[in-house]
Amino acid sequence: MAKMEVKTSLLDNMIGVGDMVLLEPLNEETFINNLKKRFDHNEIYTYIGSVVISVNPYRSLPIYSPEKVEDYRNRNFYELSPHIFALSDEAYRSLRDQDKDQCILITGESGAGKTEASKLVMSYVAAVCGKGAEVNQVKEQLLQSNPVLEAFGNAKTVRNDNSSRFGKYMDIEFDFKGDPLGGVISNYLLEKSRVVKQPRGERNFHVFYQLLSGASEELLNKLTLERDFSRYNYLSLDSAKVNGVDDAANFRTVRNAMQIVGFMDHEAESVLEVVAAVLKLGNIEFKPESRVNGLDESKIKDKNELKEICELTGIDQSVLERAFSFRTVEAKQEKVSTTLNVAQAYYARDALAKNLYSRLFSWLVNRINESIKAQTKVRKKVMGVLDIYGFEIFEDNSFEQFIINYCNEKLQQIFIELTLKEEQEEYVREGIEWTHIDYFNNAIICDLIENNTNGILAMLDEECLRPGTVTDETFLEKLNQVCATHQHFESRMSKSSRFLNDTSLPHSCFRIQHYAGKVLYQVEGFVDKNNDLLYRDLSQAMWKAGHTLIKSLFPEGNPAKINLKRPPTAGSQFKASVATLMKNLQTKNPNYIRCIKPNDKKAAHIFSEALVCHQIRYLGLLENVRVRRAGYAFRQAYEPCLERYKMLCKQTWPHWKGPARAGVEVLFNELEIPVEEYSFGRSKIFIRNPRTLFKLEDLRKQRLEDLATLIQKIYRGWKCRTHFLLMRKSQIVIAAWYRRYAQQKRYQQIKSSTLVIQSYIRGWKARKILRELKHRKRCEEAATTIAAYWHGTQARRELKRLKEEARRKHAVAVIWAYWLGLKVRREYRKFFRANAGKKIYEFTLQRIVQKYFLEMKNKMPSLSPIDKNWPPRPYLFLDSTHKELKRIFHLWRCKKYRDQFTDQQKLIYEEKLEASELFKDKKALYPSSVGQPFQGAYLEINKNPKYKKLKDAIEEKIIIAEVVNKINRANGKSTSRIFLLTNNNLLLADQKSGQIKSEVPLVDVTKVSMSSQNDGFFAVHLKEGSEAASKGDFLFSSDHLIEMATKLYRTTLSQTKQKLNIEISDEFLVQFRQDKVCVKFIQGNQKNGSVPTCKRKNNRLLEVAVP
Ligand SMILES: Nc1ncnc2c1ncn2[C@@H]1O[C@H](COP(=O)(O)OP(=O)(O)O)[C@@H](O)[C@H]1O
């Protein structure tokens, strides 16, 4: 798809109206309001047709960036919002493409932005024209000529910190490709009076301040200058410093620019020397000196300054000194010298300074021209940029304003001429009938000023050249005579004046009704300024200077070329140069930039309506609009017109097939625009009234909105439709999937039901078969069973038969045996009687015994020694054998049992056996001890740290260690004691401390007594007379009596080889010191519980109650 090109127009998003031609209604008020509205919205440019009005914003706006340059490049003038670039582009393109020389005329009052505008135009052209090293150098030189000229020609004024004090016209030359080749600069009327005097709050030309601030010490010394503004009379001191301006830096910029433009070093130095000389001239002062003839003569006060000037410029000091004192007037071979008084001397000094400086400025312009001159001789296209002072109306207007306003009249003249001419040409070109345009032609004012016979300038020249006393007043009188009847001239001097009663018009003034307003001129100074006299003595002195530059500035000082004719007056010079300029401009296609100053404060955002109104008036901008609107206010080529409005008619929308003109015709017919409102040219449509255009614009806007709605509608419809289609498509897809899913599910269901049915049928079939098979099998089994029964019956019958047969055979055999036996017995009875009985008896016995043993073998009881079972005896006669056999078997199994014991077990069982031998059936306590294993060392003395001392005291093996109750024989109470039995001794120790209480060697133990009952009391009897027996026998009770007694018995036996006497009796005697006490055991009642109690009954009796 081709990229859509968006055609824009000036008419898009306009603030106010971009083109004043379209202003409705048109009057001063609407004009100013429109400008103000645009200014407030940062739109500083507004068109009047092809003229650009520029309102100085006094601040930098972001509208000159390289992007903006690109925006405006190669675009049609009315395509974008008004801009100085649009005008520059238009001018440059018609120069390059249509081979039309261009001029850009920038006017406006001081500070309105003319110089800035001219720079913007130049920089735009530089940006869009060709590139390349050579071209760039030319561009650079052209651009760098500005800082040099500004340094010498600009000054700070109350209106503008960088005010151009000269008019400038610059021709930029291009080759056929549009590449710059070079340029020519013309300067007009430098304000030279500024050199010697500046109004309050203003400065001299920038260069003086730049030199003093920026020059090196060395340079200053060379120029015999001091870095101190106050040293120089010509420098205004109250505003020597300008805010935001760095003079020193600018000096370097200027030196650098001079270098780029092509100044040689020595040339640049010469220029500065002249500047220094001018500065120093101001310091020459004069004093009056009376002469003999009674006249005053001036003398130089301090010759030092003069000397330095002369050294600097190579002038003979005496020559210059004389030139300041005398004036030589030559007339017809006669030379008359008159002395100068102080005032005249000052006049001469200032005249010299002014001339020196203005000639230096002209020389600079020429020098720059030399550098930037095009190098080739090929035909050139030219773009002229005119930055010239605009109309000036001050309170006191003098010769300068007169000249300037004259210049503006001329410019207005060619503006009218060219605009009308162009308009007319366009009408002819477009084949439109030319209707007369009524406008004010200022030719009449120009004539008032420049007419060669009775013009004001001619009158002035005449006065200046007239012999006799010439004053400003005589000049005014003359004017009154000659011009009194002129419509545009006003004065009160002449008797017949129409203005005799006009008090606003002083007597020393005349007033001219310029095209842009009335201006009152003070006649004072006109003659002098027009004369612009420099005494010949001074020019000759200058010519004699050794300084080549100064010499060349004063060619008229050369005596060889002495010319008695007066030099042309300032007025006639200016008239001539203006005439040349006009001629030059007339050959070119004009482009106008009208600069307007919005306020007097150099401030941003302030729009003073009164001030602007004033400027609009004298710039004749309303006139401008009227001229432009005289015929048709608006015109546009058919293509863009059709393109812009084609949506207003069905036939042309959206595409018109056919010529654009026909399309526009159809369009306008359709819209019923009155025929007198427009005309068809060859390539353009001409619209008479802006209202028609605005109507079109309104319709277009309306229609665009409708179209937007339509597009929106269609788009929305399309969007909904596509959305719907998408939904439908999705719905179909979803439905398809869902159906598939449902069918699948149904199929699965059918399939599974089928399977179920199938399986039932198959099962049923299978079961049927199974049933059949089972039936068959049962039949077969039945047959088999029947066969088996049958066979069984057969077999049993056979077996029965065989058994019967066997029985019979046996019976036969028995019967036969009996029979045989009977026969044998009968036969052998006679032999048997003696020993047969015995033999049978023995045989039978043998058989029975054999049988008995074989049976016994199978009936043997278990191998447990305690098993009491024994098979009953089968025969009585075997009774003793049977018992013996039982005994042998028991012994055998006991042995077998014993054999499996270890040595330790054997010992235990030996002990148990001993106990059984000693106590079984004797002591009632015994049975309860059988099940208890004998442990001996119940008290583990080794392990208990409490008994460490006790253990250490005993070296032998401990057999018994047990706690027993020792019975106190005196009262029957008991105390706990540790009872220890070792191999040789019996020891008693305290249970708590482990301390040994008594030790009895075993040999001293004679007997142990105890009851036959179920109690643990026992007495240990000691050998009478032994050491241990001194306290008497011991009476104890213990839980392990059986074990202790057994162990004591065994130990005594093994140690002493004597059997310890163990007495079991319910009443025994115990030795108690000297006495013997009887211990008697009685069967006690149950009331004391199950524990035996011991009680001392009397001296001789201790009674123990056993439950
Ligand atoms: N287009 C502009 N944008 C920003 N500032 C401007 C513009 N034009 C003029 N100025 C400001 O106004 C001052 C005066 O402009 P200048 O061109 O020197 O006036 P003129 O030449 O008309 O006397 C400039 O120094 C600058 O500060």
Ligand SMILES: [Mg+2]
């Ligand atoms: Mg300027």
